[in-house]
Amino acid sequence: MVSPAAASPLLHIRGLHKAYGSNHVLRGIDLSIAPGEVNFFIGPSGGGKSTLLRCINFLETPTGGEIQFDGTRLCHEEGGRFKMASEQSIRAAREQMPMVFQQFNLFSHRTVIQNIVEGPVVVQRRALDPVMAEARVLLDRVGLLEKANAYPAELSGGQKQRIAIARALAMKPRLLLFDEPTSALDPELVAGVLDTIRVLAEEGRTMLIVTHEMKFAARLGSKIHFVAGGVLEESGTAHQIFEAPKSPRLQGFIRSIMD
Amino acid sequence: MYEFFFILIPRHLPFLLEGAVVTVELSLLSMVFAITIGLLCALGRTSGQPLLRWAIAAYVEVMRDVPLLIVLLVIFFTLPHIGISLPGFWAGVLGLSLNVGAYLSEVFRAALSSVDKGEKEAGLSLGMSQLEVFLRVTLPQAMRIAIPTVGGFFIALLKDSSLVSFIAVSDLMRQGTILIADTFRSMEIYFMVALIYFCMSFVASRTVRRIEHAFTPRYLRKLPEASQTSIGRPDVLVG
Numbered sequence: 001m002v003s004p005a006a007a008s009p010l011l012h013i014r015g016l017h018k019a020y021g022s023n024h025v026l027r028g029i030d031l032s033i034a035p036g037e038v039n040f041f042i043g044p045s046g047g048g049k050s051t052l053l054r055c056i057n058f059l060e061t062p063t064g065g066e067i068q069f070d071g072t073r074l075c076h077e078e079g080g081r082f083k084m085a086s087e088q089s090i091r092a093a094r095e096q097m098p099m100v101f102q103q104f105n106l107f108s109h110r111t112v113i114q115n116i117v118e119g120p121v122v123v124q125r126r127a128l129d130p131v132m133a134e135a136r137v138l139l140d141r142v143g144l145l146e147k148a149n150a151y152p153a154e155l156s157g158g159q160k161q162r163i164a165i166a167r168a169l170a171m172k173p174r175l176l177l178f179d180e181p182t183s184a185l186d187p188e189l190v191a192g193v194l195d196t197i198r199v200l201a202e203e204g205r206t207m208l209i210v211t212h213e214m215k216f217a218a219r220l221g222s223k224i225h226f227v228a229g230g231v232l233e234e235s236g237t238a239h240q241i242f243e244a245p246k247s248p249r250l251q252g253f254i255r256s257i258m259d
Numbered sequence: 260m261y262e263f264f265f266i267l268i269p270r271h272l273p274f275l276l277e278g279a280v281v282t283v284e285l286s287l288l289s290m291v292f293a294i295t296i297g298l299l300c301a302l303g304r305t306s307g308q309p310l311l312r313w314a315i316a317a318y319v320e321v322m323r324d325v326p327l328l329i330v331l332l333v334i335f336f337t338l339p340h341i342g343i344s345l346p347g348f349w350a351g352v353l354g355l356s357l358n359v360g361a362y363l364s365e366v367f368r369a370a371l372s373s374v375d376k377g378e379k380e381a382g383l384s385l386g387m388s389q390l391e392v393f394l395r396v397t398l399p400q401a402m403r404i405a406i407p408t409v410g411g412f413f414i415a416l417l418k419d420s421s422l423v424s425f426i427a428v429s430d431l432m433r434q435g436t437i438l439i440a441d442t443f444r445s446m447e448i449y450f451m452v453a454l455i456y457f458c459m460s461f462v463a464s465r466t467v468r469r470i471e472h473a474f475t476p477r478y479l480r481k482l483p484e485a486s487q488t489s490i491g492r493p494d495v496l497v498g
Binding site (some may be wrong): 057059087091092095097098099101104105106107108109118119122123124150151153154164167171177206212 | 293375377378379380382383384385386387388391395396399400476477478479
């Protein structure tokens with residue numbers, strides 16, 4: 001078995017900083033993601049885990065550090081100054097790492113199938129017919145083929161999120177970003193979405209998942225990162241994080257969620 | 260007792276209809292320009308530099324606070340003194356477009372900013388450019404929101420365009436005034452003029468409703484009509 005460190009990383013982050021004025025949300029994140037890994041980010045709210053994810057696809061602009069994705073340098077520091085790659089390279093990278101949002105963010109004026117084909121047709125300029133066929137396969141996989149012509153407003157939260165996942169998959173991405181994908185769902189709808197994500201993990205997709213679903217993270221994650229105070233306070237396997245936490249902050253966090 | 264001469268109706272109708280055609284042309288042209296002005300100003304105000312934003316805000320404020328009639332009179336009678344001389348029809352189009360454009364810029368600004376920020380982010384996260392996000396996500400949704408209000412402004416414009424009769428444009432109102440001066444039959448003539456304005460506005464409001472319906476996705480059509488239709492005269496347009 002090849003250890004993750006030996007494979008060349010798909011995503012490589014060094015010293016990533018994000019500050020809003022004097023408010024430092026990220027204070028130097030180092031992270032390397034190998035293809036096929038599922039990485040979970042847990043931690044208290046306001047700790048920076050969502051900001052980290054949103055900096056990786058540049059929905060938030062980092063203020064320092066380096067990000068390399070699939071061999072392309074998207075931002076770095078040179079002579080003490082922070083530099084970003086061209087807008088085009090950033091868009092090309094985003095296309096390969098679509099995000100699934102807490103609030104789903106489906107295009108509300110488009111039907112389910114239109115939502116799914118939007119990216120491939122508009123961004124990747126692929127022909128509509130094959131994309132439609134693929135979209136139907138994806139819809140079938142998330143169990144919502146019969147909703148192809150429904151509008152987002154006609155769906156439940158769980159259904160919306162599964163459509164959002166299908167929309168991301170339609171890009172044929174190298175990496176999937178999940179920003180608290182089940183936090184806005186009614187409890188009885190969470191399982192369906194987690195199930196969809198579990199299947200993706202079993203297929204060997206590379207995913208970064210910010211979540212509060214600890215049990216799910218423990219069961220699925222090849223690596224779990226505890227984010228607090230803008231740093232990766234502790235990283236490790238589910239066993240290391242949940243059974244043998246080292247840092248006092250993580251120990252406190254584990255205790256608080258066990259209550 | 261005033262005697263109503265019905266015989267005057269067929270005799271003068273063609274002359275009035277000529278004016279009605281001018282009114283429609285004037286209103287449609289002004290509306291096209293007003294929508295363009297409104298959209299550009301709305302965009303300039305959301306994404307522009309401070310100076311541009313200030314200039315647009317000043318323009319909107321002036322147009323809202325000065326009577327439309329004065330704007331028309333200044334364009335037609337005063338601009339020639341500084342070398343800008345427009346024929347009455349185009350002076351009318353300019354005045355009406357500037358006036359309605361200012362109001363529409365506010366309508367569009369509200370409509371554009373009502374589109375969910377998350378959906379724009381979703382577009383970006385798929386690799387769309389800012390322009391693609393605007394054209395594919397923001398604009399279609401903002402337009403649907405703005406259509407009823409824009410339609411209401413069009414109907415108000417159709418009627419307010421009668422003010423151009425003050426600057427020698429042969430629109431419906433002016434044709435009527437000319438006839439009255441000729442015949443001294445104000446009752447019959449005003450009746451016909453009012454009826455033609457009524458018919459034009461009625462057709463326009465039904466058309467707007469139809470357009471609105473066509474732009475409303477199925478899931479929104481289930482709502483009671485009152486919550487999505489706001490056709491009527493926006494009182495703010497009164498010059």
